[in-house]
Amino acid sequence: MNDTVSAPNTPRGKIMLVGLGPGSNAHLTARARAAIAEADTIIGYVTYIRLVADLVVGKEVIKKSMTEELDRAIEAFDRARQGKKVALVSSGDAGVYGMAGPTFEVLFQAGWTPDSDIEVEIIPGASALNTCAALVGAPLTHDFCAISLSDLLTPWPTIARRLDAVAYSDFVVALYNPKSGRRTRQIVEAQRLFLRHRRPDTPVAIVKSAYRPKQRIEFTTLDKMAESDIGMLSTVLIGNSNTFIRHGLMVTPRGYRNKYDVESGATHDGEKAGRSLSTGLDGWLAGLHASGHSTAELAREHRLPEDYIAALLAEPLAADDTQTDEIEA
Structure with missing residues (x-):
């Protein structure tokens, strides 16, 4: 595995890291379908291979188990060194908890570079975060993040700190790998951490x-979440403080009501279309300086670090920080 140079006359090998999307043929991209057709060898977790079984007939197919990600990457590298075109498939997107990362680790360990005799192409697919959101409404319209609850490779304190930080920061959150036959407590601990900062x-x-x-x-609430039917094939979407469910649809507002009357489209008093909110950065900075409150009081009010507030107050306001009558471009 330390020699990336092919034998003379060996055709250039290729590894295609293929994201299959959710698994249905209707949501497989044209490029993903073409890459599978182009490949001599298909490598992947047995369940993912099954999703595209009708597309891999007549090809060399190498099926691997759930925890054999590095084995899949090594197999792909070995086949590519032989001049073969390899499709290494992942569900969702190959770069989101998929095979792109471990494959590059294996390649770099072997001395591979983009100028080497093995070509690598990443073929994106819709991740579970996108596909699940599409089925339930529009929960990701505002800021969001994804966290995997799998502690097979990541220490639990690291996962817990991330959960606590995003819960406090009011992100919409997608939980990947929330529960398995052996890992049943992680989703309970995630719930516990979120309930410290979010309404039940x-x-x-x-x-x-x-x-x-x-x-x-299934639609539920944060305080009932851990009682639901959750497994390794589940993705859990937790709303932020503004997310709501109506008529069977989960929606996170983008914030238009902060600036506009949604029915008429008119801007609220003090706001201008195409400009930052009056409580955006410039307006907020002006408000800090004019408040007369102490650094500690402002830090508590805005739930921000005191040293950050102190640094802002120590800086003079720029001329346009207090300007309220800018003309929209």
């Missing part, structure tokens, strides 16, 4: 096997 009635959507025959969607 915060909306939650749980989507299992999105766009597959056994698809299941």
Whole structure:
């Protein structure tokens, strides 16, 4: 595995890291379909291979188990060194908890560079975060993040700190790998951390096997979340403080009501279309300086570090920080 130079006359090998999307043929991209057709060898987790079984007939197919990610990457590298075109498949997107990362680790360890005799192409696919959101409404319209609850490779204190930080910061959160047959407590601990910062009635959507025959969607709340039917094929979407469920749809507002009358489209007093909110950065800075409150009081009010507030107050306001009558471009 230390020699990336092919034998004379060996055709250039290629590794295609293919994101299959949710798994249904209707949501497989044209490039993903073409890459599988182009490949001599298909490598992947047995369940992912099954999703594209009709597309791999007549090809060399190497099926691996769930925890054999590095083995898959090594197999792909070995086949590519032989001049073969390899499709290494992942569900969702190959770069989101997929095979792109471990494959590059294996390649770099072997001395591979982009100028080497093995070509690497990453073919994106819709991740579970996108596909599950599409099934339940529009929960990701504002800032969001993804966290995996799998502690097979990541220490739990690291995962817990991330959960606590995003819960405090009011992100919409997608939880990947929330629960398995052996890992049953992680989702309970995630719930415990979120309840420190979020209302018990915060909306939650749980989507299992999105766009597959056994698809299941459940709406619940943060305080009831851990009681739901959750497994390794589930993605858990936790709303932020503004997310709501109406008519069976989970929606996170983008914030238009902060600036506009949604019915008429007119801007609220003191706001201008195309300009930062009056409580945006410039307006907020002006408000800090004019408040007359102490650094500690402002830090508590805005839930921000005191040293950050102190640094802002120590800086003079720029001329346009207090300007309120800018003309929209």
